[in-house]
Amino acid sequence: MSENIFITRETVDGADDGPLADTTVAVKDNISTEGVRTTCGSEMLADYVPPYDATVVSRLKDAGATIVGKTNMDEFGMGTTTETSAFGATENPVAPGHVPGGSSGGSAAAVAAGEADVALGSDTGGSIRCPAAFCGVAGIKPTYGVVSRYGLVAYANSLEQIGPLAPTVEEAAALLDVIAGPDPKDATTRDPERDAPYADAADGDVDGMTVGVPTELVDGADDGVLETFEDALDDLRAQGVDVVDVSLESVEYAVQAYYVIAMSEASSNLARFDGVRYGKSGGYDGNWNEVFGEAREEGFGAEVKRRVLLGTYALSAGYHDKYYKQAQNARAWVKQDFDEAFAEVDVLASPTMPVPPMELGESLSDPLTMYLADANTVPVNLADLPAVSVPAGETDGLPVGMQFVAPAFDEATAIRAASALE
Structure with a gap:
């Protein structure tokens, strides 16, 4: 059994009946649960117990679900491996010695290990799809606005969405x-x-569908990942799918734009963790700035500090136009590129992650490599689109995921395409 999947194990019963009766759900630890500790994987919130439920948690309870615990995650959602958690790294249950992906690694691992039937994660730049791919499960990142973010502890408001992980x-x-x-x-x-429930779209009926493969999201991927991806495309062709190449020139700049925007929003959002309103106290000696600094020095880990510093720099008076404004311009270009691609195809497909799961400890010393691993997932968040990651096979015994991206609010098409591979 994989270690360190949960930060807090606590059972919360839902209604007596409903569509999720007899279903156990693991909830990522940045989603508020009334009376149950919610840490965001951070020492800063190690003892924080929310006085209310997030909207998604209320809906789970109303649907009869049984919540079985709060899952481990990269601190405040900042990471691709679930190794930046203050509560230790999570091991991949289907690839021991490897990371489960992040930042929703605990949620994906809970499903893969059978510790929960399904799970909730949050996706700011791939944080549902990456661990789904690395743990060999399915994950959906909905269109921005489809799922309420009320009760989700904010990292980057304009990018993040709560979504499901399941077998x-x-x-x-x-x-x-x-x-x-x-x-x-x-x-x-x-x-x-929508004409029908999302689940009805998982019928695998892709005959006549046109799938576009963005060449920029395939170039540079690991050879084993590419081989698995090509085999999956052949599977789709055999089911009547027309596969065509498309170009998304803007994605070359997507990772840079994403990190400027995400870190800038993080800098603003995490200002509330000052030891007064939320988080560890910095003590009561000296002036307020010293107390504030002490609280954040003790409460935040290295990756959070790095992103807050970079975000504050990007928003500062002399650099706002140079970095943040440019990143927003790039974001608009990414959206436009996707719109043009969808004029020709029904759905886009790429490897979810360009590499198989890294070994534990491998990427911690090289944050840039970790950031670049998100190259295939972050453009989707910048463009506010829905995407599904589905298991596509293995390379050297390690899971490989395939990502399907659909036009805004057309979750059904991405779900239908992904279900055809199962």
Whole structure:
């Protein structure tokens, strides 16, 4: 059994009946649960117990689900391996000695290890899809606005979405059916028109579908990952899919733009953790700045400090236009590129991650390598699109995921394409 999947194991019973009755759910530890510790994987919130439920947690309970614990995660969602957690790294249950991906690594590991039937994660730049790929499970990153973020501890508000992880695409879609929908507590939510439940789209019927493969998201991928990806494309062709190459020139700049935007928003969001409003106290001696600094020095780990510093720098008076404004321009270009691609194809496909799961400890000393591993997932968040990661096979005994990206609010098409591989 994989170690360190949960930060807090606690059972919370839901309603007596509902669509998720007899279903156990693991919840990422940045999603608020009333009366149950919610740490965000950080020493800063080691003792924080929320007084309310996130909207998604209320919906789980109403649907009859049984919550079995809060899962380990990269601190405040900042990481690709679930190794930056203040509570220690999580091991990949299907690839011992390797990372489970991140930042929702505990949630993916809980599903892969059978510790929960399904799980909730959050995805700011791939944090559901990456661990889904690395742990050999299905994960859905919904369109921005489909799922309420009320009760999600913010990292980068304009990018992140809560979404499901499950053994199959259909089970993930059924969980999405429960948590999706408008919420008066989150003004960014909306009610997209759909003809049927998301789970109904997992019918594998892809005959006549056109799948675009962005050459920029395939170039540079690991040889074993590419081989598995090509085999999966052949599987789709055999089911009547037309596979064509497309170009997304802007994705060359997507990782840079993503990290400037995400770190800038993190710098702003994490200002509340000052030892007064939230988090560890910095003591009561000296002036407020010293107390504030002491609290953050003790409470935050190295990766969080790195991102807050870089984000504060990017937003500072002399550099706002040079970095943050440029990143927003790049974001608009990424959206435009996707729009043009979807004029020609129904869905886009790429390897979810360009590499198989890294060995534990391998990428911690090289943050840049970790950031670049997100190259295939971050463009989707910049463009506010839905995406599904589904197991595509293995390379050298390690799981490989395939990502399907659909137009905004067209989760059904991505779900249908992904289900055809199962």
